[in-house]
Amino acid sequence: MTDQGAPAARAAGAPDRGDLDRSRRIARVHVEVEPLHLDRPFDYLVPDDVEVVAGQRVEVLFAGRRTLGLVAEVTSDTDVPDDRLRPLRRTLGDHVWVRPDELATLRWLAARTGAPVADGVRHALPKRVIEVERAAAEAGWYPAAPRPSSDPAPDADALDAAWAGYGEDGRTLREAVTSGHGSFLWRPLPGEDLAARVGELVQLCLAGGRDALVVVPDPSSPAADGVVAAAGDLVVDTRGDLKQRAMYRRWLEARTGRVRVVVGLRGVSLWPLERLGLAIVLDEANPALKERRSPRHHAREVVLERARRAGGVGLLVGTVPSAPAWRLLRERRVVPIVPTREAERAARPRVTLVPDDGRYRTRLAAEATGALRRATRAGTYGVVLAARRGEGRALVCGRCGERSVCPTCASSLLLGRDGSVLCEGCGWRAPKLPACRACGERRPVPLAAGAAWLGRELTRSSDATVAVLEGYAQTPPPPPAILVTTRGSVLDTPPGPVGAVILADLDGALRRPTLDAAEDTLRLAVQVATWAAHPLTRAVLPDGGEVVVQSREPEHHAIDALVRWDPGAFWKAEIVTRTALRFPPAAVAIRLGVATTDPGLGAAVRAAVPPGTDVLGPLPVEGELTFLLKADDRAATLAALRPLREAWSKAGTTHRLDVDPVDA
Template sequence: MSASEQAEPDQLALVAAPGRRRFRTRAPEPVAEERPVAAVLVDVGLPHLDRPFDYLVPVSMADDAVVGARVSVRFAGTDQDGFVVARKDSSDHEGKLARLRRVVSPEPVLAPEIAMLARTVADRYAGTVSDVLRLAVPPRHATAEKAASPDPPVPPARPDPGGWAQHVDGVALLDALAAGGAPRAVWNPGPAADWPDLVARLVATTLSGGRGALVVVPDGRDVALASSALTELLGEGQHVELEADAGPSTRYKRWLSVRRGAVRAVIGTRSAAFAPVHDLGLVVLWDDGDDLHAEPRAPYPHAREVLLLRAHQAGAAAVVGGFARTAEAEQLLATGWARPVTPSRQAVRAASPHVHASGDDHEQARDEAARTARLPSLAWRTARAGLARGPVLVQVPRAGYLPGVACARCRTPARCAACSGPLVLGQADRPPRCAWCATTYPSWRCGECGHGTLRATVVGVRRTAEELGRAFAGVPVLLSRGDAVRDTVGAEPALVVATPGAEPVADGGYTAALLLDGTALLARTGLRAAEEALRRWLRAAALVRPGTMGGEIVVVADSSAPAVQALVRWDPAGFATRELAERSALHLPPAARVAELTGAAADVDDLLMHAELPPDAEVIGPVPVDDGARAMVRAPRAAGTALAAALRAAAGIRSARRTGGSVRVRIDPVDFG
């Protein structure tokens, strides 16, 4: 494949003549003597052009246009950026070839293994390589490229097993890593486990064998925790952090140090899954159920799938960990791809806090309001007892003050008259406003009954902190939420009110934890509602002292719910087994592959018409949604590759014909349902 030859501006000379002007073409620059053809992945992002194109390499660029270098080429009449993915002696194209316009940078930023991974990820998610490379290779910063990278550090000595000795097969996992093996594990640490230290020992053991390691965690807080643990274990210089908060220039400089082989260990967020680690021996994904691992940009890959593809491609070890176990992780065990690594039941029992459900029969007999009250008497008693000994954690699922309100008389949800968005209360002394268009309503009246008073349907973290402050006078109330997250709190008594994922680490652990609005969490629509509720609860419960030290947890939910039972028993494995079995019976992910198509109704229909779907594929919809129409295509797991290929080919046909609008294709979206 190639781009057509076009006259270059620097090949034209203006020749003056009486009464007219004419152009004369200069002789083109000679091409390189060795491997004069460069295969270039052009950054165009159109499905029907998702392949390398051949260009001639001028002799002046022969040394700089190396495999992996950024170049500029003429494509479809405009200058486009691209990457050289191969240099070769000849082209299969029978016509003339255009020349490279220039070499943007001779730095070989695109490693061959990352180029191959990008192709695999694009095929898996029905996307284009260009879209994947935008996620994989950060934008260039010339100053960072000019700076020299340090020499690679000496591999460290193998550390002791630490907490891995409490895990069944934990030491065996470390032995395999030290010996250069490629074990695959689904890891669920027990209560109060120091997961950053355990991750650091995995990485250090891999480095001691002369291989590289890559760790992906959900957010910057987790990056800091894991990075601090690895620095404490090995010292400075053995790893780098790759996450957005570092800033573009600093992040690119760190990324270059990895690409150049100066550092062989990386800890970062989802985009770090593509980090070009040399001699990759281990990939680790922590808390794979967190939706932050799902990329919001096309082709919407999940960090778990990217890392598993990398492990398979590189022959590296893979560890998928978290306090909770997802159905996807359970699928890895069910297929034999991985083995479980968990603490013994004796170790779990010794470290577990005592867990109570406010909706159990005993509490309902004692407190008639236990089933419906947001803070039943059990929660009040537990909080008071816990505050006598130290800090108490209160987990609130929703941010804000009152993120949901309704008419106090007829219970009709309050909506905006302009855009029909939900009304919210940001503070007690301010009027309600629309969450979508920000229109305020100082004199709100219900459109159904005309009543002018609102009641809360959902209570946020700030309103909860306000209510607890009044109930526990004299006790400090500390807030930790998305826009103001606390990393740690002291051991003195305090009520720590936090949203999920923003819970601070308490010095010595929390004496108690209240997990509020559990019934509402479990009642949410969506495939992963119960799984996500348990994941949030287990992560908070891991911060509480063991029951032998008085640690207690109250979850405000029905005790018969499987997720609540799994929390009481600290049994993420049993819950995941049940969850996978139910999804398999319903032919839902991960037992099946599902593609979500979103766009204008006519465009969705057109894409489906051009797609040669696998024989067993089932089309559900399209149905109207806010942004047009949505259809789901479901296929057996074995037909997942064929499903993605069919949708990608159909998108290519529509792209080549330039008909209709775009259709967003997401394979196995985390928010499915």
């Protein structure tokens, strides 16, 4: 006999045990343990001196260890024999951690992602800090706080003017936020002041007596700053590197109702609010919004579901919809909020397409260098988007573009840190590049130039200050200057007026070996191109800045959608390819990785899934076998895999399941 809790075995229709002592209290607990085969509530006896209600977090003994759990139900009924019941050890805090509707959401999340409920509980709840509870009790807002009031709604005439570019769609969204409900996908105008618009929506929600949740992909989001400014002392901002004490205090303020707005990264998707009326996800397609640990959910799905269950508004914001968002649009489960065509034409930047003639020695076309020169002479920034950080390692001939290959194994040659060339395939190395097989040239250039390489080229050829920005929170020099940036430095708001945006290497991004390469490339290009149309730019250049696109594939539908500024046209073309391949959004992708080398695993997976589910693989990835499943019915496929996964769990075989992986 072990001292772990006994599983709650009573099922619907089970016989009533007349001999059960009705005075006993039984807590049905989701124990926070990882194995999938233990994903069920366990019954514990509540001692006479312990007060416990559903939703409280408790400490229990499970398999001889002190473990946390969440009470799902308090009952007097159990089918567990008396000698197997173990007592609860203690409750954690005087507050309810998870309310019944929130537990229902956690169970929905577990079913949707194929994860144990306990994983969702661990993800949703912070670590307890008793000192925070004591300080809050002394301050008078724990275990419950009086509901704070908000400022009146913004002036109606001012709102009409600010949202005029969206026509009837804008009025529909604002009316829903004030007192209605629904799911929406908003494509902002190019150069839109997102901080102001999102702040107005939050104010409308608060004035209507409801609360707001805003999820952002990065801590430097200017739109999140706008929400914090608009909500004042009604908001908790969880961005930044918060310590355990600070994070628990903010969560407790939301739990007790002391605040009415929560702003943060993907981790706040499940944070509590008293009367959720508006839940927003900014840049909904950003991969940073996808959780990397179980349950591997995306903030997009969680936010929409929470808003739906609360009778509020779920709002996704983005320029080019993700594949899952496009699927929701096609199924009419979200309502598009888009600018009028006239407003979008007036607001969009001027885009010039320059077909690339295969230049390698000089990365930028004359049209691009001319645009940078005009931008800096006007006292603004010129921005060059680099494909990657650093130098860019795979080499081609600087004259003709012939790929530089290893003389031993024919793999691509790379540039070493000491200036030598090397092959990572077989280890061959030489102090300098061999002569090009096609033209005899010995000067190498990267196949896709990194930010550092472009920065050096521009420093040699330009009189303006050149700064290379790689990653978040980089501080640029004041304009005029040329900024060479990577995607990590591309935010909703430019660093200042931008007179020129140069997109010189979109082809490299389009050729990445991932299915979402085209949509991701277009999304990034649109985001940085809007800097040339931002109010900061138009304050200096009334007609906005220039956008120059260089491409060897000018007919590619992603390039065409960028030049015509028509994201909808991209998906109309992209969906043809996706449907033929049965990839998202035409089907649901599920990635399954199992830490085994069993040659029979593929046959077992194929035998388990329902008809109509395609299984690709296995491929050996980092010590495991990985499969990609394409399913028409996500729930049926996950249910069919469950017995197999529970068997792996019992055997101690590690496996990972990811529904809608961000790179599929």
